[in-house]
Amino acid sequence: MSILWEKSETWRWLVRRTRDSKPFFLAFATLCGVVPGVIGYGVMQLTNSRNPQLEARLRENARPESLMMGKVNQERLAEYLGELQRKEDTNDRYVAALRGETLTRTPYQRIQPVPKQNAEKKSNSNEKA
Template sequence: MSFATWRWLVMKTRDSRSFFFTFATFCGVIPGIIGYGVMQVTNSTNPELEARLRKSARPDTVMMGKVNQERLAEYLGELKQKQDTNDRYVAALRGETLTRKPYQRIQPVPKPDDTVTTTTKAQ
């Protein structure tokens, strides 16, 4: 888009309210409708296809699916029981994953040690 075209577009949208709403509709609603249509066309809810894909899945994919399903169920159960889940967030920020068993109580994540270690070079 050239500079002159851009200036014309800015002036038209500033001066004409109807042009502004037409342009906004063109830029927002039309791509949304096109995207929705593409998603509907490419989304297959064919049960036979889904069963075939699940049957041909690799073992590690199936295992990860089960693990993720168990973790999600565990997390949703904690939320339903209104348990404190802040330690999960802290662990996630540190790159860790906390898993809990119903009979096991996770202690709060310890704070980092505030002591500073210094090293000296031997001369």
């Protein structure tokens, strides 16, 4: 910054004006925030494509894993939104997630713990054999 201060008369003028005039400072700060925001919004609008043909082409070229994950996420979202629509209690979902468990079936019967003990017993029996 010292190079700017020593060499640039424009920089020194800008610093003096913002230091001495509060309205100029507010106008300059607003300008520095609004102009990049407007430019960014314009770029996002220009690059956003809602072209159905493009979306169809991208879906055709999608990998099977991506399609499968999209279907799974859609099913999970549909289940969750259905529970919300029926005003069911979904607190058990959060409790199970904190424990590292997956929810299936009906509430309070659907908690499925991750089987750790069985995997350890099998690995120990394989080592002994």
